[in-house]
Amino acid sequence: MDKQQMxxxxxxxxxxxxxxxxxxAxxxxxxxxxxxxxxxxMNSMPADKAEALCHRLGLPAEVALALQAFPHKHWDKSVPTDPLVYRFYEMINVxxxxxxxxINEEFGDGIMSAIDFSMDISRVADPKGDRVQIVLNGKFLPYKAW
Amino acid sequence: MDKQQMxxxxxxxxxxxxxxxxxxAxxxxxxxxxxxxxxxxMNSMPADKAEALCHRLGLPAEVALALQAFPHKHWDKSVPTDPLVYRFYEMINVxxxxxxxxINEEFGDGIMSAIDFSMDISRVADPKGDRVQIVLNGKFLPYKAW
Amino acid sequence: MDKQQMxxxxxxxxxxxxxxxxxxAxxxxxxxxxxxxxxxxMNSMPADKAEALCHRLGLPAEVALALQAFPHKHWDKSVPTDPLVYRFYEMINVxxxxxxxxINEEFGDGIMSAIDFSMDISRVADPKGDRVQIVLNGKFLPYKAW
Amino acid sequence: MDKQQMxxxxxxxxxxxxxxxxxxAxxxxxxxxxxxxxxxxMNSMPADKAEALCHRLGLPAEVALALQAFPHKHWDKSVPTDPLVYRFYEMINVxxxxxxxxINEEFGDGIMSAIDFSMDISRVADPKGDRVQIVLNGKFLPYKAW
Amino acid sequence: MDKQQMxxxxxxxxxxxxxxxxxxAxxxxxxxxxxxxxxxxMNSMPADKAEALCHRLGLPAEVALALQAFPHKHWDKSVPTDPLVYRFYEMINVxxxxxxxxINEEFGDGIMSAIDFSMDISRVADPKGDRVQIVLNGKFLPYKAW
Amino acid sequence: MDKQQMxxxxxxxxxxxxxxxxxxAxxxxxxxxxxxxxxxxMNSMPADKAEALCHRLGLPAEVALALQAFPHKHWDKSVPTDPLVYRFYEMINVxxxxxxxxINEEFGDGIMSAIDFSMDISRVADPKGDRVQIVLNGKFLPYKAW
Amino acid sequence: MDKQQMxxxxxxxxxxxxxxxxxxAxxxxxxxxxxxxxxxxMNSMPADKAEALCHRLGLPAEVALALQAFPHKHWDKSVPTDPLVYRFYEMINVxxxxxxxxINEEFGDGIMSAIDFSMDISRVADPKGDRVQIVLNGKFLPYKAW
Amino acid sequence: MDKQQMxxxxxxxxxxxxxxxxxxAxxxxxxxxxxxxxxxxMNSMPADKAEALCHRLGLPAEVALALQAFPHKHWDKSVPTDPLVYRFYEMINVxxxxxxxxINEEFGDGIMSAIDFSMDISRVADPKGDRVQIVLNGKFLPYKAW
Amino acid sequence: MDKQQMxxxxxxxxxxxxxxxxxxAxxxxxxxxxxxxxxxxMNSMPADKAEALCHRLGLPAEVALALQAFPHKHWDKSVPTDPLVYRFYEMINVxxxxxxxxINEEFGDGIMSAIDFSMDISRVADPKGDRVQIVLNGKFLPYKAW
Amino acid sequence: MDKQQMxxxxxxxxxxxxxxxxxxAxxxxxxxxxxxxxxxxMNSMPADKAEALCHRLGLPAEVALALQAFPHKHWDKSVPTDPLVYRFYEMINVxxxxxxxxINEEFGDGIMSAIDFSMDISRVADPKGDRVQIVLNGKFLPYKAW
Structure with missing residues (x-):
């Protein structure tokens, strides 16, 4: 069973x-x-989480195994087409x-990790129309000199 | 004076x-x-902000005018190359x-606006290495039926 | 049943x-x-519209469910090839x-929404050959400063 | 004097x-x-319009000549990046x-001309936020059989 | 029955x-x-031609219906690979x-239509090796000013 | 003097x-x-033609030399953007x-040469709007077996 | 039977x-x-060669017919990936x-034909390691002036 | 002095x-x-050859130095446009x-080197039109197993 | 049995x-x-290794034959998407x-072979987090002059 | 002074x-x-190293400042063309x-860092031709679950 079937x-x-x-969740x-x-x-689950999830959903062990597999992350298009996803692509480029x-001003030369990283999404009530809030949190990694 | 000279x-x-x-800021x-x-x-400033900024920096009026111009937003590459920016591109695709x-589960069909939108960046202290936190906040826009 | 089968x-x-x-319609x-x-x-239908449509067409409930699903909008080619669609791509670029x-002159810095948006197509009689009229109508969204 | 200098x-x-x-206008x-x-x-002007425009702007004859030249229409990117323009690209693809x-249902097989074509942009007042209205009007051209 | 099966x-x-x-033909x-x-x-046939063709070929009515359908014209590659087709791509670009x-010198600003258009291919005898002659014939469409 | 200056x-x-x-001409x-x-x-001229042309235009000998140089043929975009040129790109792909x-039916396996090749453009009067006629004429080259 | 099955x-x-x-061979x-x-x-065989080949291989007549069909030559990628093929792509570009x-110095303006063309591959013994020798032989085609 | 000036x-x-x-040569x-x-x-010359060449051409020492520099080999387009060069691109892909x-049949798994490599171009007289002959000669490099 | 099934x-x-x-291994x-x-x-195995591997895995002879076949090496995307693989793409470009x-300073003009080449991967213990070490080893190939 | 001038x-x-x-070094x-x-x-230097380097080379302070600036890392082509660099691109894809x-087998799900990373290049003497050895050493970063 591959990730797509899972x-x-x-x-x-x-x-x-x-x-x-x-x-x-x-x-x-x-x-x-x-x-x-x-x-x-797009992520692999530790065994206990995978089993808990399958238990909750009444799914067989092979689904739990597929959840534990390390994924090959891939996407089809350099520029996403779905309007919701495209807006994030636009933000990043703008x-x-x-x-x-x-980030360089605050931390020096380096990057924010996309691996030691978490993301949360929540709703923020607003009288002019509720808002989506997304929090990205990643470890700062300084470039190494050697 | 164009935006690049500004x-x-x-x-x-x-x-x-x-x-x-x-x-x-x-x-x-x-x-x-x-x-x-x-x-x-990548954004246009209202006149008062543009003038305050030029005052602080000791820059002439033409810089303030260039700050008020409405920008043509463009970028060169579909896939960014700088490692810091690429990591965000990767996050969006993963x-x-x-x-x-x-977002669809919480709000229904629609998108998070990239126009009625704000972003904040801050440092989060962490004993295992400080972290970068980025908060994206955009109005939810439901698709219209007509 | 996915959108294509629907x-x-x-x-x-x-x-x-x-x-x-x-x-x-x-x-x-x-x-x-x-x-x-x-x-x-390319759009999701509210339940009542989806059911009315399936009723009119004599189609089963699973079609109505598929009509309500939130679509992933995607297209294959950056530049459309069908001549009818290409002409619109050309208009946009020209x-x-x-x-x-x-739009900037009339409204200030911002965009016309493609989400809070409607489109109508009609025939305009013309002795030199009838014409297609397409009306695009979208909410103006000003850029936010923060 | 080329079109860019003009x-x-x-x-x-x-x-x-x-x-x-x-x-x-x-x-x-x-x-x-x-x-x-x-x-x-992106379009060429007849001599009288070009001269009237230069008269109004106090510009020399070479500008009027450049306005009359037949343009080579070109654009840099298959997918536009400016958010305002991208939204139209998205509409066309969605x-x-x-x-x-x-159009095929109403007129038969053919296209809407992008040459024998006009476009108008106007503001539509709306208590929930004013709207941009764009009207595209092009001659229907049926495919020829021979 | 789709166009490919047809x-x-x-x-x-x-x-x-x-x-x-x-x-x-x-x-x-x-x-x-x-x-x-x-x-x-790549083109749709009127009913009488589609039926005549199917009659000549001993093919059923569904083929005639498919011939009448309005095609979505598409091609896979921006640059054709087959040598015969590539040579035409090269001619156009050279x-x-x-x-x-x-065309501009003779007709003014406008284009040659690819819709109100016909093409003929014939053999021209030549002692140094026979030649292919292709005649393209399209209506001139002037750009509209409005 | 390069071809562009020429x-x-x-x-x-x-x-x-x-x-x-x-x-x-x-x-x-x-x-x-x-x-x-x-x-x-996009083509090189024999010396006598190049000199005759420069004579007629009152241009110096270095233009005549540039006309005789063998050109590197190149174009910027895989898909042309100017509407007049695009229509030909579309014809070729459709x-x-x-x-x-x-061509294969008439001549067997091979191609029409784009080198041993000529093209003529003329106006064809038509009461419904004059037409552009383009004649392409190229030697048939059969594939060699060895 | 198409070329791939053949x-x-x-x-x-x-x-x-x-x-x-x-x-x-x-x-x-x-x-x-x-x-x-x-x-x-990638090439079509005359009937006698196709039949001789099928005879030698004990293959049925439909393979011989497929060998005679005129191929649509196509390849998937603009830049080949297999190292052996890529090296040739590199040579051509270097x-x-x-x-x-x-070629221009020796023959004047024109090209070497890829249609009236043959290729041979052989092994050249060499004490420092045997070498591959590839001979390309194509008719020179001068550009036509008209 | 860079390679282009040289x-x-x-x-x-x-x-x-x-x-x-x-x-x-x-x-x-x-x-x-x-x-x-x-x-x-596209290649670097040993000092003696570079000096001999500059001597023959009456060029200064800096040209000889530029000839000795190790080049960065690059080309602009994945698919060449000049017809003469394109024909070789086509041969490689066909x-x-x-x-x-x-090569695999004769030598086993490996490639023909594009580095330990030579090429020669010559004219072959032919009553039906002279031909270009190009000989590519490269060392066979077997894949290493370890 | 092709390489994918193998x-x-x-x-x-x-x-x-x-x-x-x-x-x-x-x-x-x-x-x-x-x-x-x-x-x-992505590599072919000599017969003895292929058979030893199949023996160890209890797999039939056709797998051993497929292991010996000379592969066509290909990959789908110019820019890899999986984060682990992308990091190496980034290293190469940076x-x-x-x-x-x-390499040029040490060896002169030439390349490091990707054919007469080996690679090893190992873990290097480190109190701040273990490290991956990859050793690439390829024969230096000097450019040939002729 | 930008990085290129530096x-x-x-x-x-x-x-x-x-x-x-x-x-x-x-x-x-x-x-x-x-x-x-x-x-x-492609990397930024700490002040002391930048000053030592400029001291050794007899270069002014502005070069030392440019060496300390945090670079925007970019490259022009998705697929490198220089043969030496291309070979590494090929290795990564093969x-x-x-x-x-x-890496996944040894460390679990995660990546090798391209930031907390070092590389060394050395010559390995070999009677059959000296070899280039490149050692890549990067911290293993496990994916975070949250």
Whole structure:
């Protein structure tokens, strides 16, 4: 069972049981972003989390094994087309140099890790229309000189 | 004076006066991200902010006019090459579908605006190495049916 | 049932019953553009519209469910090849800077939303050959400063 | 004098005299979209319009000649980056097949001309935020069989 | 039955009956180029021609219906690879500006239509080796000013 | 003097003397297409033609030398953007397989040469709007077996 | 039977009978390069050669027919990835201008044909390691003036 | 002095002295292909050859130094546009798999070196039109197992 | 059996027998990098190694034959997306010119072979976090002059 | 002074003083790879190293300042063209999945850092031809779950 079949099985079970991604995350005591990304095949789960998730969804052991596999992360297009995803691509390109200037100013030369990294998504109530808030949090890694 | 010449003038004055981006932002009472992005030519400044900034930096009126111009936002490469910026490109592609699932689950079909939008960057102290925290905040825009 | 299978089922039923897209739109009291785009998998339908459409076409509940799903919008080619679609791509590129100048002149810095947005297509009789008229209508979104 | 130098001269004169694109269009009794596109080098002007425009802006005859030249229309990127222009690119790709279906349903096999074509942009007042309205109007051209 | 299956059916029948494209064109009293392009799925046939073609080839009604469908014209590669087709791509790029200069000189600003358009291919005997002659004939469309 | 400077010199002289491309072609007793393409730097001229052309335009010997140089043919974009040139790109892709079928049917396996090749452009009067006619004529080259 | 199925059948039979490409070429009295290219679907065989090849390999008549079909030559990638093929791509790009200078110096303006063309591959013994020798031989085609 | 300036100086001197590439090669007792490629900046010359070449052309020492520099080999386009160079690109792609099959059959798994490599170009007289012959000769390099 | 089926069979057997890549390499007395690359279809194995590997994994003779086949090496994307692989792509581009300078300084003009080449991967213990060490070792190949 | 001007100044001084990269590295007591990469503008130097380097080369303070600036790392082409650099690109793509398998097998899911990273290049004497050895050493970064 590959990651694609695994995702399909999870999505199907989730709909049958009427569970949200947030419900699934709660069931395994992890964040919704990480849980969803692992279910969509973009992260690997430790065995206990994978088994807890399959238990909650009534899915067989092979799904739990597929969840533990280390994924090959890939995407089809250099420029995403879905409007929701494209907007983030646009932000990065509009603000890329700004982010670089401010991180370099604060920390020196280096990067923010995309591996030792977490992300959270939440709703912020607003009378003019509710807002999406996304928090990215990554370890600063200084360039090494040798 | 175009946006590129404007940025060069600001960066030069900033170095001469030894002012950080954060100092400049404080001087005009705006956030560092927005201030830096306007100085790099990716946002337009209202007249009062542009004049305050030029006053602080000892720059002539033509810089203030260039700051007020509405920018053509463009970038050279579909896939950014600088490691710091690439990591954000990677995050978006690895977590794009996850973000879409969770925003759709919480808000329904629509997107997070990249226009009615703000971003903040801060340092989070951590004994295992300090971390960069970036907060993206955009209005949810539901798709219209007609 | 995914969006592609859904579209195929609708197109087949539509041909069997000899219904135009305009007929379908009338049946669910929505515009032809929005109705067609939802049937082609590029928009999601509210439950009542989806059920009305399936009722009119004699299609089962799973089609109505597929119509309600939030689509991943994607297209294969950066530059469209079909001559009808390419002409619109050409218009945008020939007139893109003009549109930007005039919207910015009238509204200030910002964009026309592609989400809070509607489109209508109609025939305009003309003795020298009838004309296609397309009306795009989107909310103006000013850039936020923070 | 090439089209780029011509545009620069017009924009400079326009700012010196504090004339909007709409003012310029009124001065030569043409639409703002067509007038702006010719000033940006994407259309050629008949001699009388070119001269009237240069008269209004106090520009020399060589600008009028450059306005009459037949332009080579070109753009740099297959996918536009400026957010305002990108939104139109997105609309065309999201609604491209829908537009094709509805034009074909109404007119038969053929295209809407991008040459025998006009475009108008206007503001539509709306209590929830004013809207941009763009009207595209092109002759229907049926495919020829031979 | 889609256009691809339709083409396959026609090609098979054509080989069984040992009919050239020229024979098929004669049978429906149309040109070989247009007839072939419709059989390959790049043009739509009026009902009477589609039925005449299917009659000649002994093909069922669903093929005639597929021939009448309005095609989505698409191609896989921006630069064609087959040597015969590439040579035409090369001609267009080597002579593109020349063609533009000469059409503009003769007709003014505008284009040659690719829709109200016909093409013919013939053999020209030549003692040094026979030659292929291709005649492209399209209506001149002047740009509209408004 | 390179080909670009040569073209600029010819175009300037042509405008000063108010000579069309057709006039220039007549002056050197060659076709307008070939003459124009050589003046635009896409073909090399024999010495006598180059000198005759420079004589007619009152241009110095170095232009005649540049006309004789063997050009490096290049173009910037895989897909042309100017609408007039794009229409030809579209024709080739829409009719590419058709052209191949018909040439192969008539001549066997091989190609139409783009080197031993000529092109002519003319106006065809038509009460419904005059038409552009382009004739491409190239030697058939059969594939060699060895 | 298409060219891909044809190639698969030939390769299978070749392995079963333990015949090299050189053996096959000898069997039909043609060169190994041309024979292999036809078996891989990149050239068409005359009927007698196709039948001789099928006879030698014990393959049915439909393989012989597929060998005679005129191929659509295509390749997937602009830049080849296999190291052996890439090295040739590199040679052409490193030496492309050199080849052009020397052919033009010797023959005048024109090209070396890739159609009236042959290629041979042989082993050259060398004490420091044997060498591959590839001979390309194509007719010089001068550009035509008209 | 960089390689581009060096090439320009050599080409100018060559024309002034009316020397062919073959003459230059003879003067330094190397092959025309290698000599030309070094003069065009695609190979580095040993000091004695560089000095002999500059002596023959009456060029200063800095040209000889530039000839000795190790070049960065680069080209602008993945697919060459000049017809002469494109034909070689086409050959490689049409015959790439054939070349691989035959080299592998003769030598085993490995490649033909593009570094330990030479190329020669010559004219082959032919009553039906003279031919260009190009000989590529490269060391076979077997893949290493470890 | 092609290389893809071969890899799938090996991976399945490896998991069933709970053997690491390092175990497999030890079983056939070759390095882990080379063994893994051959099992993934990117290198060919000599017969004895292929048979030893199949023996260890309990796989049939056709897997051993597939391991001996000479692979066509190909990859899908110019820029890899998986973060682990991308980091190496980044290193090469950040340090490419540095590597070239230092190899040229030490060895003269030439390259490091990617064919007569080996690679080893090992773990280096480090109190601040263990490190990956990769050693690339390739024969220096000087450019040939002729 | 930007990084490009800085590199040019260093290279010029280095040649005037006849210093190798290795000499420069020794002078500032850092590795040759890191020193060269900083001089080519791909890494930033601490103040003391930058001043030591400029002292050794007799270069002014502005070069030392440019060496300390944090670079924007960029490269022009997705696929490198210089043969020496391309070979490394090829290695990464041929061995990318192998490297991933072996790092994942040894360390679990994660990557080798390209930031907390060092590289060394050395010559390995070999009777069959000396070899280049490159050692890449990067910290293993495990994916974070949250």
């Amino acid at each position: 995702s399909a099985a999870i999505i199907k079970a989730r709909q049958r049981l009427d569970l949200s991604w947030a419900d699934l 709660r069931a395994i005591e992890m964040s919704p972003v990480w849980t969803t990304s692992a279910c969509l095949g 603000y890329g140099d700004t982010i670089k200037e401010l | 940025s060069a003038a600001i960066i030069k004055a900033r170095q001469r006066l030894d002012l950080s981006w954060a100092d400049l 404080r001087a005009i009472e705006m956030s560092p991200v927005w201030t830096t992005s306007a100085c790099l030519g 977590y794009g579908d996850t973000i879409k699932e969770l | 579209s195929a089922a609708i197109i087949k039923a539509r041909q069997r019953l000899d219904l135009s897209w305009a007929d379908l 009338r049946a669910i009291e929505m515009s032809p553009v929005w109705t067609t785009s939802a049937c082609l998998g 007139y893109g800077d003009t549109i930007k100048e005039l | 545009s620069a001269a017009i924009i400079k004169a326009r700012q010196r005299l504090d004339l909007s694109w709409a003012d310029l 009124r001065a030569i009794e043409m639409s703002p979209v067509w007038t702006t596109s010719a000033c940006l080098g 609604y491209g097949d829908t537009i094709k279906e509805l | 083409s396959a059916a026609i090609i098979k029948a054509r080989q069984r009956l040992d009919l050239s494209w020229a024979d098929l 004669r049978a429906i009293e149309m040109s070989p180029v247009w007839t072939t392009s419709a059989c390959l799925g 002579y593109g500006d020349t063609i533009k200069e000469l | 073209s600029a010199a010819i175009i300037k002289a042509r405008q000063r003397l108010d000579l069309s491309w057709a006039d220039l 007549r002056a050197i007793e060659m076709s307008p297409v070939w003459t124009t393409s050589a003046c635009l730097g 009719y590419g397989d058709t052209i191949k079928e018909l | 190639s698969a059948a030939i390769i299978k039979a070749r392995q079963r009978l333990d015949l090299s490409w050189a053996d096959l 000898r069997a039909i009295e043609m060169s190994p390069v041309w024979t292999t290219s036809a078996c891989l679907g 030496y492309g201008d050199t080849i052009k200078e020397l | 090439s320009a100086a050599i080409i100018k001197a060559r024309q002034r002295l009316d020397l062919s590439w073959a003459d230059l 003879r003067a330094i007792e190397m092959s025309p292909v290698w000599t030309t490629s070094a003069c065009l900046g 015959y790439g798999d054939t070349i691989k099959e035959l | 890899s799938a069979a090996i991976i399945k057997a490896r998991q069933r027998l709970d053997l690491s890549w390092a175990d497999l 030890r079983a056939i007395e070759m390095s882990p990098v080379w063994t893994t690359s051959a099992c993934l279809g 340090y490419g010119d540095t590597i070239k300078e230092l | 590199s040019a100044a260093i290279i010029k001084a280095r040649q005037r003083l006849d210093l190798s990269w290795a000499d420069l 020794r002078a500032i007591e850092m590795s040759p790879v890191w020193t060269t990469s900083a001089c080519l503008g 061995y990318g999945d192998t490297i991933k398998e072996l």
